[in-house]
Amino acid sequence: xxxxxxxxxxxxxxxxxxxxxxxxWGMPPEVIDTAxxxxxELATNALRHGQLADEPADRLRLRLHRxxxxxxxxxxxxxxxxxxxxxxxxxxxxxRGLALVQLLSCxxxxxxxxxxxxxxxxxxxxxxxxxxxxxLLEAGR
Numbered sequence: 001x002x003x004x005x006x007x008x009x010x011x012x013x014x015x016x017x018x019x020x021x022x023x024x025w026g027m028p029p030e031v032i033d034t035a036x037x038x039x040x041e042l043a044t045n046a047l048r049h050g051q052l053a054d055e056p057a058d059r060l061r062l063r064l065h066r067x068x069x070x071x072x073x074x075x076x077x078x079x080x081x082x083x084x085x086x087x088x089x090x091x092x093x094x095x096r097g098l099a100l101v102q103l104l105s106c107x108x109x110x111x112x113x114x115x116x117x118x119x120x121x122x123x124x125x126x127x128x129x130x131x132x133x134x135x136l137l138e139a140g141r
Contacts, residue, residue: 002062006047014043014062018073021064027071027125034104035064035071035123041097042075042119049079067122070106074120083110083119 002017004010018039022032039062046060061076085098101108105121112118 004043004060004062006059008047010047010060011040011043014039014075017062018064022071025066025071027066031071031123031125035073038073038101038104038121038123039075041101042073042121045083045097045119046075046077046079049077049081049083063118066125069125070122071125072120072122074118076116076118078116080112080117082112082117 002014004013015036018036019032022035027035043060043062059078063074063076065072065074083098085102087099098108101121104123106124108119108121110117110119
């Protein structure tokens with residue numbers, strides 16, 4: 001888990017943290033690259049939209065989890081509003097973040113608790129599944 005001040009520098013820090021953790025977990029480069037892009041999108045959304053009423057966001061939180069064959073990226077903020085997948089106008093300069101998350105992740109969603117919400121997505125790690133199966137088969141011999 002990484003707590004960050006809600007500043008533009010948080011995006012870079014979140015990406016670096018994700019890359020280091022996923023590398024330590026032995027994830028393949030393509031999973032790390034995809035996860036870093038997704039971290040950037042979710043953290044940017046939290047920074048831009050994760051505020052209470054008229055108060056600017058002061059912090060956000062990044063959590064990474066690994067499951068069998070997947071990595072989950074979670075970004076927590078304190079806004080009660082839910083993310084909205086939009087279709088931006090052709091000339092729009094923003095509004096494509098969640099569409100990108102939907103395209104690059106195998107699943108995404110959000111949930112809320114008392115005072116915060118979490119937007120999450122998962123990246124498939126097929127090579128990790130294959131390696132795990134091979135290790136199980138080898139252990140069974």
